[in-house]
Amino acid sequence: xxxxxxxxxxxAISLTTVFSTAATEKNPESTKNSLRTELVSLLGNKxxxxxxxxxxxxxxxxxxxxxxxxxxxxxxxxxxxxKYAKNKLNYKKINVKNIKKGEVYRMPIIINKK
Numbered sequence: 001x002x003x004x005x006x007x008x009x010x011x012a013i014s015l016t017t018v019f020s021t022a023a024t025e026k027n028p029e030s031t032k033n034s035l036r037t038e039l040v041s042l043l044g045n046k047x048x049x050x051x052x053x054x055x056x057x058x059x060x061x062x063x064x065x066x067x068x069x070x071x072x073x074x075x076x077x078x079x080x081x082x083k084y085a086k087n088k089l090n091y092k093k094i095n096v097k098n099i100k101k102g103e104v105y106r107m108p109i110i111i112n113k114k
């Protein structure tokens with residue numbers, strides 16, 4: 001009888017562990033896509049820069065405990081875009097679920113000429 005109780009307890013603990021980890025795992029690719037969509041909407045479609053060709057940039061940021069974007073760096077040849085991206089994104093709240101707080105995210109951006 002004691003062995004049966006032990007086996008039932010082990011099975012119950014195993015099942016709760018499996019179900020709790022399965023419940024927290026979501027599709028990380030869709031989370032990143034929705035995060036990218038949210039950040040692009042914060043940046044806006046019309047960036048007030050006059051460029052003669054397409055440029056690329058990379059924004060490194062983290063999400064703090066208040067669901068705010070904290071820009072770490074903006075790597076671009078356009079210094080005006082660096083300032084613009086930091087002003088538009090820094091400490092703005094986002095509404096994306098299942099984001100790992102404190103993880104460094106990198107988002108590539110392409111700035112097209114008008």
